[in-house]
Each structure stands twice: as structure tokens, then as C-alpha cells.
Amino acid sequence: MLLRLKLLLICSFALSFTYAQNRISGKISNEKNEPIAGVSVKVTGRSAGASSDVEGRYTLNLPVGKYELEFSAIGYETKTVTDVEVTPQLNELNIVLNIKAKEGENVVVTGRRSSARMESVNASISFLKNTNTVASIISAESIRRSPDRNTGEVLKRTPGASLQDGKFLVVRGLADRYNQAMLNGILLTSTEPDRKTFSFELIPSSMIDNIIINKAFVPEFPGEWAGGLIQVNTRDIPAKGFLNVQLGTGLNTQTIGKDFYKQNGGGLDWLGIDDGTRGLPPGYTTKSNFDILSPADKTAIGKQMRNDWTPKVVTAPLNTSFQANAGFNTTMFGKKVGGTFGLIYNKSNRFVDAFNQQNTLSSGNNFFPEYSYDDGRFVQEVMVGALGGISVQFNQRHKISVKSMINVNTDNYVINRSGIDNVRANDVRSTELAFKQNTFFSSQVIGEHTLATPLKLKWYGSFNILDGQNPDQRRLAYTRTAGSQSPYTLLIGNSLSQESGSRIFQDLSDYIYTAGGDLTYSFKWLGQSQTLKGGYMLQIKDRLYDAKLFANRLPSDNVALRNLPADKVFAPENFGNGSDNLFAFDAIKGNTFRYMANTILNAGFLQLDNQFTSALRVVWGLRVENYDQLVGSVKKYDPRHTHSEVIDFLPGLNATYKLNNKTNLRLSGSQTVIRPELRELAALNLYDFELNASVQGNPNLERTKVTNADFRYEYYPRAGEVMSAGVFYKYFNNPIEQVFNQGSGGASTFNFQNPEKAQSYGAEVEFRKRLDFANALRNFTFQANAAYIYSRVTDKSANLNIDRPMQGQSPYLINLGVMYDLEKQGFNATLLFNQIGERIYLVGDISAGAGAPDIYEAPRPVMDFQVAKKIIKNKGELRLNISDILNQTQYFYQNAPGNKRSFQKSEDAYRFTRRFGTTFSLTFNYSII
Numbered sequence: 053m054l055l056r057l058k059l060l061l062i063c064s065f066a067l068s069f070t071y072a073q074n075r076i077s078g079k080i081s082n083e084k085n086e087p088i089a090g091v092s093v094k095v096t097g098r099s100a101g102a103s104s105d106v107e108g109r110y111t112l113n114l115p116v117g118k119y120e121l122e123f124s125a126i127g128y129e130t131k132t133v134t135d136v137e138v139t140p141q142l143n144e145l146n147i148v149l150n151i152k153a154k155e156g157e158n159v160v161v162t163g164r165r166s167s168a169r170m171e172s173v174n175a176s177i178s179f180l181k182n183t184n185t186v187a188s189i190i191s192a193e194s195i196r197r198s199p200d201r202n203t204g205e206v207l208k209r210t211p212g213a214s215l216q217d218g219k220f221l222v223v224r225g226l227a228d229r230y231n232q233a234m235l236n237g238i239l240l241t242s243t244e245p246d247r248k249t250f251s252f253e254l255i256p257s258s259m260i261d262n263i264i265i266n267k268a269f270v271p272e273f274p275g276e277w278a279g280g281l282i283q284v285n286t287r288d289i290p291a292k293g294f295l296n297v298q299l300g301t302g303l304n305t306q307t308i309g310k311d312f313y314k315q316n317g318g319g320l321d322w323l324g325i326d327d328g329t330r331g332l333p334p335g336y337t338t339k340s341n342f343d344i345l346s347p348a349d350k351t352a353i354g355k356q357m358r359n360d361w362t363p364k365v366v367t368a369p370l371n372t373s374f375q376a377n378a379g380f381n382t383t384m385f386g387k388k389v390g391g392t393f394g395l396i397y398n399k400s401n402r403f404v405d406a407f408n409q410q411n412t413l414s415s416g417n418n419f420f421p422e423y424s425y426d427d428g429r430f431v432q433e434v435m436v437g438a439l440g441g442i443s444v445q446f447n448q449r450h451k452i453s454v455k456s457m458i459n460v461n462t463d464n465y466v467i468n469r470s471g472i473d474n475v476r477a478n479d480v481r482s483t484e485l486a487f488k489q490n491t492f493f494s495s496q497v498i499g500e501h502t503l504a505t506p507l508k509l510k511w512y513g514s515f516n517i518l519d520g521q522n523p524d525q526r527r528l529a530y531t532r533t534a535g536s537q538s539p540y541t542l543l544i545g546n547s548l549s550q551e552s553g554s555r556i557f558q559d560l561s562d563y564i565y566t567a568g569g570d571l572t573y574s575f576k577w578l579g580q581s582q583t584l585k586g587g588y589m590l591q592i593k594d595r596l597y598d599a600k601l602f603a604n605r606l607p608s609d610n611v612a613l614r615n616l617p618a619d620k621v622f623a624p625e626n627f628g629n630g631s632d633n634l635f636a637f638d639a640i641k642g643n644t645f646r647y648m649a650n651t652i653l654n655a656g657f658l659q660l661d662n663q664f665t666s667a668l669r670v671v672w673g674l675r676v677e678n679y680d681q682l683v684g685s686v687k688k689y690d691p692r693h694t695h696s697e698v699i700d701f702l703p704g705l706n707a708t709y710k711l712n713n714k715t716n717l718r719l720s721g722s723q724t725v726i727r728p729e730l731r732e733l734a735a736l737n738l739y740d741f742e743l744n745a746s747v748q749g750n751p752n753l754e755r756t757k758v759t760n761a762d763f764r765y766e767y768y769p770r771a772g773e774v775m776s777a778g779v780f781y782k783y784f785n786n787p788i789e790q791v792f793n794q795g796s797g798g799a800s801t802f803n804f805q806n807p808e809k810a811q812s813y814g815a816e817v818e819f820r821k822r823l824d825f826a827n828a829l830r831n832f833t834f835q836a837n838a839a840y841i842y843s844r845v846t847d848k849s850a851n852l853n854i855d856r857p858m859q860g861q862s863p864y865l866i867n868l869g870v871m872y873d874l875e876k877q878g879f880n881a882t883l884l885f886n887q888i889g890e891r892i893y894l895v896g897d898i899s900a901g902a903g904a905p906d907i908y909e910a911p912r913p914v915m916d917f918q919v920a921k922k923i924i925k926n927k928g929e930l931r932l933n934i935s936d937i938l939n940q941t942q943y944f945y946q947n948a949p950g951n952k953r954s955f956q957k958s959e960d961a962y963r964f965t966r967r968f969g970t971t972f973s974l975t976f977n978y979s980i981i
Contacts, residue, residue, distance in 0.1 A: 077111040078144050078146040078147060080104045080149060081149075082150075082151060087107050088104060088125055092122075092124045094121065094122045096121070098119075117138055118138075121133045127152055128150065129150045133145070184669070184708070185269075186266070186267040187264055187267060221280065226278060226860065227861075228248070228249035229247075229860075231279045231282065232277035233282045233284065235457075236455060237285075237498065238498075240494070242729065243492045244490070251492075255284060260285070266281040267762070269704045271673035272587065272673075275677055275724045278724050278726060278758040286392065289391075295379075296978065297376050298975055298978075299373070299975065300372070302973030303370055303971070304371070304401070304970070304971045304972075305969040305971075306402075306405065308368060309367065312365070312368035313468060314466065315487070322434065325489065326489060334356075350638050354627060354635070355627040359623055361485075361618045361621070368403075371973065375977075376395045377394040378392070378393050378394075379391060379393070387447075389442065389443070390443055391440065393440035398435045400433045401430075402432075403428065406964065406966050407962060407964065409423065409424045409963060413905060421474060423480075424472055428467070429465060430468075431465040434462045435462075437460070441455030450502075452500075453497070454496070458492070461492070462487065462488065464486075466483065466484070468483055469482045473534075478533065479533070479540070482527065482530065483528050484527050486526075487524070487525075490521075491519040491520075495514060495515050506574045509572075511569035512567070513567040516562070519562075520561075524556075525557070525558070526555055528552055541615055545606060546606060548603040548639075555602045558599045558600075559598050560597045561595065566589070568589030570586060580665070581663055585673075593652075597731075605636050607628075607633065608632065643691075645738075647692060648683075648686065649681075651730075653679050654677070654678040668709050670706070673703070675702040677699070678699045679755075682695045684734065702722070702725065703722065704721070705720060705722070707720070718765075721761045721762075723759055724757075727756075746800070750803050753788060756785065756788055758782055763778060763780075764776060774820045784845075787806065788805075789804065789805055790803070792904055794896075794904035809845070810846070812858060813842055814840050814841035818837040819835065819837065831874055833871040835868075836869070837866075843858040845859070857891070857892055863891070866885070869885070884918075888911065892907070895907075904946075906946070906947075907964075908946070908947065913938055916936065918934075924978070927979045930974070931974070932973070936968060941967045942965065945962050945963060
């Protein structure tokens with residue numbers, strides 16, 4: 053029986069590819085984005101036809117060619133769509149039907165006519181017009197015709213959005229901590245161990261059905277955000293079977309043909325996985341067992357560790373990438389079954405040319421550099437991932453989907469540092485070698501059921517894992533008297549130090565369990581359709597973090613040893629018994645190097661969607677979130693132990709008034725919350741090599757409550773065009789900021805604090821216009837968006853006494869894009885420009901009298917170019933991407949107190965500078981089926 057079932061699955065999958073070659077399908081909805089069941093779909097001049105199901109979906113099987121389709125339903129205007137082209141490729145056509153005008157109204161339209169291309173664009177524009185909040189949408193059609201490879205690249209085209217580090221989203225100038233991500237309607241957690249953010253590069257663009265970015269809160273969604281809620285929805289049951297393969301290569305102008313430093317690793321480094329090469333030796337068991345060993349036995353374990361402190365020099369290879377995406381659609385046991393699957397692999401080599409300097413404010417508001425370092429950061433980035441999902445449509449009323457994703461994201465890097473330490477009057481040469489491996493896994497099950505005509509149930513459950521490993525992170529420093537010609541000697545003494553001669557092993561595991569559901573009840577009132585929705589969500593997160601810190605030391609000075617080069621200094625013969633003048637090995641002790649955390653989020657909501665008149669719609673309700681948090685230790689007597697439980701009442705109201713069929717006025721108000729990341733709460737203190745300072749958590753951090761208000765004018769002149777303008781206001785109670793505390797002799801720390809309050813308000817405009825008013829420009833589309841934002845954080849307490857812009861908040865944001873499209877020739881090109889205003893990168897402690905002003909990130913223009921051409925009977929596509937064409941240096945600078953002027957390149961004191969190079973990438977995509 054099992055063998056028969058396997059054969060049936062294989063045959064069904066094959067049949068889906070063989071006989072569903074020319075299928076066209078889509079979703080039919082009304083102006084409120086509600087699916088319409090029972091829509092008649094007819095093909096002009098043919099007997100073929102279909103009708104939409106309870107989800108508004110329809111399917112037609114047609115030979116290759118062009119057709120005219122007619123869509124009709126009781127109570128809706130009939131729509132005729134021309135130039136519907138059916139090809140062996142994926143054919144999707146989503147339709148929006150207008151409610152038929154009543155007698156006595158100004159205009160009665162019995163039918164509309166449009167082209168297939170216009171209708172596809174109009175479907176996404178219609179969503180914007182009729183959504184219940186302020187939002188942006190990127191449709192599957194837009195993604196299909198763009199050269200973007202992953203979700204992060206797709207998002208940078210969104211109005212009001214930009215990316216940091218190519219993957220972290222910034223909305224309305226607010227840093228990534230103020231945004232939240234959902235995958236298929238389920239709340240996601242951070243993909244970074246030390247940062248509250250989601251890496252959108254994990255999801256291949258070809259697997260996406262649509263992306264919705266909410267900018268105003270509605271109670272049915274999680275309430276932990278203030279900038280944007282990004283909803284990524286992957287494909288469900290595809291219109292037809294498909295199989296795509298993509299190969300790519302690329303280079304960066306700062307790496308190609310030049311020396312590239314790379315650490316020696318294991319056989320699975322190419323997959324971003326450490327195979328145990330960097331692991332602890334067999335003689336090590338646990339921290340407690342190690343601590344009771346004699347000095348000689350500890351040193352014996354250190355002697356067994358691999359002697360690998362010098363990176364090898366190679367010629368930087370080309371970047372490589374691979375993607376494979378497949379899907380099927382078939383019938384099994386009388387049920388409609390479909391699925392999508394994808395593999396992704398990227399390996400890139402990157403060199404960041406960096407300059408680091410720590411400045412102390414001296415008399416006369418002049419800066420004295422405590423140190424000045426030139427850093428060369430050589431990084432090999434590897435990303436390997438797979439995702440897939442299967443959906444079963446049991447009948448017109450019931451559907452269950454299972455979707456999973458796993459991703460390994462690794463930075464394998466070497467940092468070479470040279471410079472001067474003015475405090476110690478030393479020239480410095482140092483190195484850090486690290487292998488940071490993050491594994492993210494997510495599995496979801498989602499059920500959708502129509503219990504009765506007015507009642508719908510949706511339930512879901514998910515399990516996520518974030519596993520972070522950083523094995524054998526090594527740091528080594530050599531110094532000599534500044535300006536001398538003396539040889540460099542190893543910086544090491546009898547004390548244990550994280551700065552030189554150290555070996556650090558870090559492990560982090562997050563397990564996240566999510567479950568919930570909601571009920572939707574539809575009814576008539578005031579002659580209009582109304583909706584009542586209520587639901588519940590439970591999310592439990594367990595974290596365990598453990599760092600094992602070790603260091604080599606010299607019980608008695610041995611100049612001959614310290615004069616040895618890095619590849620020989622820690623050879624096994626140079627270790628002694630733990631008490632002589634040879635190297636000894638021990639653990640850096642501290643109970644803050646380990647912590648656990650547990651959070652429990654219980655959330656419930658009740659929401660009404662009221663259509664009071666044909667013009668006025670109000671979505672309003674209340675979300676209640678109970679957040680129970682334990683960090684540090686479960687033992688109350690442990691000084692690491694912190695526990696809190698808070699209930700937040702989060703109301704939301706979104707009103708939309710339609711001035712006419714093309715114009716909306718929107719007004720929204722809400723309360724949301726931003727909670728600290730667990731790393732920010734933990735009493736963990738680790739030295740950061742790049743910052744040359746320690747990063748310290750603050751167990752006393754409080755959550756931030758945010759009051760939001762938006763007013764927006766929207767105008768949709770025709771399909772594919774949008775013009776909008778709006779103003780917004782946000783008030784932050786207890787915002788969270790990272791603060792730089794400058795210590796004497798360079799012993800500085802970064803920690804976190806809650807200023808009393810902050811506020812930001814601003815205006816934003818969005819514009820998308822087809823330039824077909826001139827024949828020479830008919831294939832061009834211009835889009836632009838800009839925002840001006842004024843922000844201020846204040847705290848008049850004695851220990852802070854601050855009045856300045858918010859950390860991470862840009863005063864302005866500009867996105868420009870020009871798109872050229874020859875659809876029939878299969879050619880498109882896009883030129884994008886982005887710039888954000890200067891913003892505070894790190895908050896200084898000058899108000900506390902220590903002499904470290906705020907560190908600002910200066911504006912940096914970024915321009916990208918993308919071009920794509922269909923080849924091989926439109927089954928293949930070549931894409932060329934050029935990222936960061938201008939390759940401008942990124943400056944982080946400090947101004948003297950009271951100096952309000954903007955960045956002056958020739959005058960300001962630099963804290964950091966970064967230069968990334970221009971990246972060229974070429975990909976070839978081929979649709980096998």
C-alpha cells in the first residue's frame with residue numbers, strides 16, 4: 053500500500069508538469085479585497101469556461117495563444133479583459149470586479165474593458181485603494197518582472213523603505229528595531245542573535261506571492277512595531293507546475309584580482325557549517341569540570357587546541373549563486389493538492405576598507421584621538437537555504453497548508469588592524485578571526501475553514517529555531533613603541549584578556565512556539581457589509597546563551613617568546629606547566645557569560661470593520677497583549693535574575709473616506725509597543741574587536757510605548773499610477789537607545805538606556821507615474837518618494853539631561869526610480885537612487901561629563917542599476933545588477949557640543965569610516981517547465 057501511494061504521488065507530480073502546460077488562473081476579488089465566489093469566466097469565441105471557488109480562485113486550460121476573457125457575477129459589473137496571452141510559462145491574472153451601481157446613482161456601468169497587463173497592475177493598485185489601513189503592496193507580477201533575487205532586494209523598491217547592510221529594513225527613517233515581520237500571517241522573531249531584526253534575504257523572490265507593508269496598526273496584527281509591519285506571503289497552490297533554475301556569479305571592485313585573507317577551516321566551510329574543526333579538544337568537558345583542574349591540566353588542554361592564528365592569503369574568487377524553485381498542482385483522492393519548493397545558495401567575498409578612531413574632547417572643544425586604526429575586513433559570506441510547502445484543498449470550504457524554511461547564514465571573516473594607540477604610545481598590529489554561523493528554521497501549519505456562509509475560521513501553529521554559533525573566535529595583538537623601528541612584540545601578560553591571546557566560543561539557541569486562530573463573522577447593517585473578527589495568539593520563546601572565554605597568559609615575562617610571529621608563538625612546545633615562564637592557559641571566569649531567558653506572549657483582539665456608508669469605512673478595535681519575561685536565571689537570589697509581567701492595551705482605529713472612485717482620505721490612530729531584545733537585557737559584557745569596546749546589557753531596560761497618528765491623501769489616476777501625501781506623528785515613552793560610555797585608556801563600553809520620552813513627526817509623499825504622455829517615453833515609469841521627519845528625545849534628569857534627535861532617526865529619506873520596460877521584447881531596466889539624512893548612530897555620554905559626543909552617520913548616496921533580457925524563446929533570462937555604483941565612503945563623525953552644523957568632510961572628527969566597493973552580478977534564470 054505504501055509503495056502504491058509513493059507511485060501515485062510521483063505520477064501525479066509528473067502529470068502536473070506534463071498536462072498542465074497551458075493553464076491560466078488567478079483570484080477574483082471585489083473593491084474591498086474580499087474574494088468573490090461563483091464568478092462566471094468565459095472565453096470569447098470558445099466553449100471553454102470556469103467559475104471561481106469560495107476563495108475567488110479560477111483555472112482555465114487553454115492552448116498557447118491570445119484570448120479575450122469575460123468575468124461576470126450577480127451584483128457586479130461585467131468585465132472584459134483583452135490580450136490575455138497564454139504561454140508555457142506561469143500564467144496568472146488577478147481580477148477586481150466593481151460592485152454594480154444602484155438605480156438613482158449618477159452613473160450606471162454595465163461593463164468595463166481593459167487589457168491583461170493593465171488588469172494585473174490594477175489588481176495591486178486596487179488593494180492599496182481598498183485596504184483597511186495605510187499600506188504598500190508588491191505583487192507576484194511585479195516581482196516576476198523584476199531582476200530582484202530575494203525579498204530584501206524587492207523591499208528596497210517599496211515607497212518609504214530602504215535597506216541597511218542589504219537585508220535589514222528601515223521604514224520612515226526608523227531603524228530596524230521598530231519594524232516587525234510576518235510570514236504567511238504568522239509572527240516571526242529575529243534572525244539575528246544580537247539584533248532585533250529579520251533578514252529578508254532568506255526568502256527567494258520567486259517563491260513570493262505578495263508582500264504587504266503596513267504603516268498603520270490594526271488590532272488583528274501583532275502590536276510590537278512602529279515603523280512598518282512586513283507581511284511576506286509565499287506561494288500556496290500554484291497555477292501550474294513549474295521548475296526554474298538560476299545560476300549566477302559576480303565580483304566586487306575591492307576584492308577581484310587582489311589578495312584576500314582567509315582563515316583555515318574545515319571541509320564544510322563552503323556550506324557555512326563548521327564541521328568540528330574549530331571545536332574544543334576532547335579533554336574539555338564542562339565549565340565546572342575545567343575550573344577544578346590544576347593549572348598544569350588546564351594548560352595541557354590549551355596546548356591541544358589547534359595552532360592557527362595566521363590567515364592564509366589567496367586571490368579572491370568570484371561570487372557564486374544558485375537557486376532552484378519548483379511547484380506542482382494536481383488532484384489526489386479527489387482533493388486539490390499543490391506545493392512549492394526552493395533551494396538557494398550564495399557565496400560572496402567582500403572586503404570592507406575601514407578606519408576606526410576614538411576621540412576625546414579636550415579643552416577648547418578640540419578632539420584628541422585616543423587611537424587611530426586602519427582595519428581591513430575580509431569576509432566570506434555563505435547562505436544556504438531551502439523552503440517548501442504543500443497545501444490541500446479538501447473542498448470549497450476547507451484548506452490546510454504546511455510550510456517550512458531552513459537557512460544557514462555564515463560570516464567567515466578576518467580583520468587585519470594596524471595603527472597607533474596614543475594613550476599607551478604604541479604602534480599596534482592585531483588580528484581577529486571568527487566564524488559566525490546562524491541557523492534559522494521555521495515550520496508552519498495553517499488551516500482555513502468556512503464553517504457557514506457568514507463564519508470563517510483560521511488557525512495556525514509554528515515552531516522556529518534560531519541557533520547561533522561562534523566557535524574559536526581568536527584575537528591577537530602585537531605592539532611596539534610608537535614611531536620606533538623596534539620589532540613588534542606580542543601584547544600579553546600574566547592577566548587574562550579578551551583583547552589578545554584569547555579564544556572565545558559562543559552558543560545561542562532560541563526555540564519559539566506560536567499558536568493561534570481567529571473567527572470572522574460577516575453580516576449586513578445599514579444596508580452595507582460588516583465584519584466582526586476576534587482571535588487569540590500564544591507565543592513562547594526559550595533562549596539559552598553560553599560563552600566560554602579562554603586566554604593564554606605568561607606567568608613570567610619571556611621576551612623571546614613574545615618576539616615570535618603569530619604562526620609560531622602558540623606552538624605546543626611553548627606551553628609550560630601553568631606557573632613557569634612559558635604560556636599558561638585558563639578560562640576567563642564570570643557568571644554573566646551565561647544566561648537563559650523565557651518569554652510568554654498572550655494576545656487577544658476584537659476588531660470591527662464597519663462600512664457606515666458607501667464612502668465611509670472604519671476599522672477599529674482593541675488588542676490586549678500580556679508579556680511575561682524572565683531573563684538571566686530562574687533563581688531569584690541570582691543577581692542575574694530579572695522578571696517582569698506587563699499587560700498592554702493597544703487600541704487601533706483606521707478610517708477611510710472615499711471622495712470618489714479615485715481618491716481616498718485616511719485617518720488612523722493607534723498605540724503600539726517596542727520591547728527590548730533579550731541581549732539588551734542580559735547582564736552580558738563582551739569585548740567587541742571592531743568597536744574596540746565592550747558591549748554591556750542593561751537588565752533594567754523598560755519597553756517603549758508608542759502613540760501613532762496618520763493622515764493621508766491618496767489619488768489613483770489610472771492603473772499603475774499612485775500619488776499620495778500624508779503627515780504622521782509618533783510619541784515614544786521610554787525609547788531604547790544604545791549609549792557609548794568612554795572610559796579612560798580606551799576601556800570603553802556600549803550599553804543601553806531608556807530616556808524619558810521622544811517624539812517624531814513629519815510628512816511623506818509618494819509618486820508613481822507612467823510617462824506615456826510622450827511617445828518617446830511611453831515605456832518609462834517614474835517613481836519617487838520622500839519623507840521629512842523631525843524627531844527629538846528629551847530627558848531632564850540629572851544623569852542624562854538630553855535634548856537631541858532620536859538615535860537611528862533620519863531627518864529625511866529619498867527614494868527615486870526610473871523603470872524602462874519592453875514587455876513584448878522581454879527587456880526591462882531599472883535605475884534606483886536612495887539617500888537618507890544624517891542620523892545618530894551611537895549616543896555619546898557628553899551630558900554625563902565624560903567627553904564623548906554623539907556619533908553621527910553622514911548622508912551617503914546609493915545608486916543601483918538592474919537590467920534583464922528574456923532569451924531562448926522567453927524561457928531564459930539574463931540579469932545584470934550593479935550595486936552601489938557611486939561607492940561613496942560611509943562616514944561616522946563627531947561634532948563638538950553645541951555645534952549644530954551638518955557634516956563637514958574636511959573638518960569633523962571621524963569615529964568610523966567604511967568603504968564597500970561596487971558589486972557586479974550576472975545571473976541566468978531558466979524555466980525548465
